[in-house]
Amino acid sequence: MNTHAPEQFLDEDKSLACIHCGLCLSSCPTYLETGNENNSPRGRIYLMRALQQGRQPLGDATVHHIDLCLGCRACEVACPSGVQYGHLLEHTRDHIEKHHSRSTFQTFLRRVAIEKVFPFPTRMKLALLPARAVKLLHAENFLPKFAREALSLIPDNPSAGKLPEISPAFGEKRGTVGFISGCVMSVMFGDTNRASVKLLNRAGYDVVTPPAQGCCGALHAHSGRLELARDAARVNIAVFEQHNVDAIIINAAGCGSTLKEYENLLHHDPQWLDRAQKFSGKVKDLTEWLAKDLDANKPATPFKTKVTYHDACHLAHAQRITKQPRDLVKAIAGENFVELTESDVCCGSAGTYNLTEPEMAERLGNRKTENILKTGAQIVVTSNPGCLLQIQAGLRKAGASNVKAMHIADFLEEFSQHP
């Protein structure tokens, strides 16, 4: 146990906005799975406050319950009191990383894998090489559980690829948008990025993808390394300031929510606040932007396959975007669209969660797979790379080879009519 004098790491007003009503409980995936209130939003906020007030020192149990939080922010949507849970969580995690000593292994995972590899596309490509070798040799069983889980996530045929700096609009030009290519997206989902750009081109936009852009900082922010996240934000703001764009488009919900929050991240940096606000104001999820013109999305041929939609947490909860992607999918699938039970309960992917908390990630993954199979859909559409990997892995594990998980950009590009 690690004792220290209470430190004011939380914004009192933000934490006191929690009136302990409990209305958030049933929306929290880790509470649904364990039934333990310490794994619920109300419980976690209680632990945070107890810590801040010095009612108890920072103990292993508290760290465990905070670690187990997915950061999915379903609780924010459920909370009638407007508690900014994501904000409280980030600051608590920051506090924990500063004051709590972890096992060597957890430190390695957090400091090396999450901070030094994932955010850098080239390093990630290198890191993927041995992983793929293990997969080819079917040597998974010799690995510890966390690594096996992580491996099961790697798609069989990841596609990388750089986007051109400028991709001109097809047909009549309506404007210019910037594009964030993302770290995971650009290494594993190159095709999805290309599809996204084509969809935008077809909608009449020139797409600018500045090569100097960097990681959005989400992985840092979510694991309690706020300074690193701020650095990442400053880089991106400066890069996009050099281009005159109507919007900055992102097709990964996790990055999108962080990009939209740059102004919070930099709120006490007077030199950057104004610039951050301008930047965040322009960030739009791909679906948000495309849904402005639903008529452009018609099925190429009569669509007969049953389709369902999984809400990525960072889209549905952090950005409150649930209608636009459904509208886009329905424009293609029509009557064949079916709702997914617990569509907005986290699939367990949650950024790097499946590396740090493999057991809970697996439980939530199974829960999601069961719900997907119950719909009888052959395609499940979503809008975040992490969810996609997790759902694909779950379906593979369940032997459901007839069900395909697709990023919404790929889905639209494949099935919509191209004039």
Add this chain to the structure above:
Amino acid sequence: MPYGTVAEQISPQIQQALIGIVGKENVICGHEELLVYECDAYTLEKNLPNAVVLPRNSKEVAEVVRLCAKHNLPIIPRGAGTSLSGSVLAVTGGVMIGLARMNRILDLDHRNRRALVEGGCVNAWVTNAAKSHGLLYAPDPSSQSACTIGGNVAMNSGGPHTLKYGVTTNHVLGYEIVLPDGEVLWFGTTPDGGEDVDGYDLRGTAIGSEGMFGIVTRVLVRLIKAPQAFKTMLGIFESVDDASQTVSDIIAAGIVPGALEMMDQLITQAVEAAYHFGFPTDAGAVLIVELDGLGAGLDKQAERVVEICKQNRAREVRMAKTEQERADLWKSRKRAFGAIGRLSPNFLTQDGVVPRSQLPAIMKFIRQTSEECGLRIPNVFHAGDGNIHPLVLYDERDPDQVRRAIDAGNVILEKCIELGGSATGEHGIGVEKIDFMEKQFTKDDLDAMRKLRSVFDPDQRCNPHKMFPGSKRCGDFHHRKQISA
């Protein structure tokens, strides 16, 4: 420190025995992890249980209960902990039995319009599951997205639609209960039986018993046909008095709305800030009137309601035009309590009842009380039932505010009783309203209640120190130093 401490550790042997029944992951013992279980949504009094266990099924519940009986440990049933009266408080410690892992819908029989659910099943899930068959579970407490059917049975909960459809007891056909000695019984209609019950129908006994008769593990609930059509109106008034008079006049005209809810100016402002529904923030009060039933007759009734509103100087009456608008309106109403978090760090809600004709009087009294104690008291309530919910706003970091809040709550309830009403409509007595029992009931009434309780719980071990005068309180409740959390 008389307060906020672990009463006494339970022995390692008992801990091991509990783990043997429900598994290690489902026994919570350390101080750090018990903290959040020290209160429910009523946060003025707190105390830690000695352990929390999370069983998976009735069998595990019964085994845990038997073990506690053997060691003479108090047991406290817990659903979602949304109680507003401290009914889940572990006043003298004990083993809290949480039903969070018993949350399944076991069977939905749409032809016979009933569903069998586990005690920890969330209220709203039942209606969600029944929706596709055109059915619903009628009791709709504002906490329905989280509170459990077991908790609803224990509190006999109601909601906005209670006015027309009744409370929990009107919609529960039967239930399985684990008595404090570990015996498992079924009261009322059985899942495979007809509506009639052979012998005494004991169904009503434990409904509203605030968890003092045993643990409800499975419940057979009645589903009703969802109304064909709705007319949902928002009446905007210059004053609470005008709105209150409208309530009386609607009922007097022989109209029974599905729901009839009032929000005063302060709460309307908070709700508007939270949900941007479009409530006028300068109106004295707004009324939500919902008519439901067959499409044909509704228009006429709606016209009549509009007329009555206008007679009482309504500024405007708006009609929800789409299902989405209706849903948004209800969302705003149901989440109104929570919006309070935007006005104040803490609130104390009272739940008194007055005859409808006394609504203007009690509202005036609340305004005076607010001025006298210097605390804001917004109101949002089931006007049709005369069930008021003044929300006394305070900051727990200021002991003087805490004291004033408690006093304000008390004088309001006393006034309710004086006006011919009662101290609680639906939130229960718990620990919060114990002092009112003697004001509201005669000694004979209370004795009869005690006798009934001792039939189920002769040792008074099941959710002890609730409801009855003379119960222990947590530390020196009224004069204690405020410790905040």
